[in-house]
Amino acid sequence: MCVIETSPVVETRRLVLRAPAPQEAPVIARLADDEAITRMTLRMPHPYALADAEAFVVNVAAQxxxxxxxFLICHEDLGPVGVIGLFEDADLAPEVGYWIGRPFWGRGFATEALEGALVWAARRWKRRVLLSGHFADNPASGRVLEKAGFLYTGEVRNQFSLAxxxxxxxxRMVWLA
Structure with a gap:
């Protein structure tokens, strides 16, 4: 019998990845309402309002x-610092997306969260291949993906950014377990 974790928790050295709670919507909205973040994502609007964060929390619970x-990315001392998600879409393998709040950039949180999520995806979610991508004008995200073991596929797509x-x-990049 295959048991599916409905609300897994992933722990890394400094971070805990877990489902966001409704009371965390204000902090999610505060971190995400930054054009420097939303413009580097596909699905986040700008401005990012409290109603967007509340809808996000509800949508995560319904996944x-x-x-x-x-997962909400939480630091042991700083609280929520960002979000990482793994999801099946139109591609043949699930995709990974993430963002880190600007006050927490440059501390390695994205790489640490991604590495933890990849271990979880391989061991618990039983995925052997994951896809991701970064906008051509966001090489920092490409470096995060490379550090976590993603490789460039050579494919470049035009993808619509809501923000x-x-x-x-x-x-486009790929990760193989």
Whole structure:
């Protein structure tokens, strides 16, 4: 019998990845309402309001755990610092997306959270291949993906960014367990 974790918790050296709680919507909104963050994502609007964060928390709670898991990235001392999600989409393998609040940039949280999520995805979610991508004008995200073991596929797609209201050149990457 296969047991599917409906609300897994992933622990790394400094971080805990877990489902967001409704009372955390204000801090999610405060961190995410930054154009420097939203413009580097596909699905986040800008401005990012409290109603967006509340809807996000509800959507995470309603996810099918066989197809998607979204985690709030929490630091042991600093509290919520960002979000990471793994989800099945139109591609052949699930995709990974993440963001870190600007006050927490440059501390290695994205890499640490991604590495923890990848271990969980391989061991518990039983995924052997994951995809991701980064906008061509966001090489920092590419470095995070590379550090976690993603490789460039050579594919570049134009993908629509809600915050930019425009398609953006996206460099595609793959991770193999």
């Amino acid at each position: 099918d755990p066989a197809r998607a898991h979204t 930019r209201n425009a398609p953006v050149r996206t460099r």
